[in-house]
Amino acid sequence: MKNTIKVQRAIKNITQEELAKIISVSRQTINAMEKNKYAPSTVLALKIARYFGKPVEEIFILEEED
Structure with missing residues (x-):
């Protein structure tokens, strides 16, 4: 799954840190999602x-291999 979070x-x-605080996750979680190393929960x-x-x-794009 790809995403457009960075865009x-x-x-x-806004920074990764700012987004992380807004949605109550760590900056590392945002970073991992942007690098397509972590698929978020539905929530x-x-x-x-x-x-x-x-x-x-528009944010998360399902790919053929997913």
Whole structure:
């Protein structure tokens, strides 16, 4: 699964640390998601999508091999 978290953060001009505090996770969790090393829970994916004001499918993209 790929995601656009880094792009969305750039648009809002916020750091990994700021996003992490907003959605109550560690900065390392945000970093791991951006590097596609961690797939978030449904609740976490929904929190991220809600914060950015986008549908989950615009933030998280399911790939063929997933």
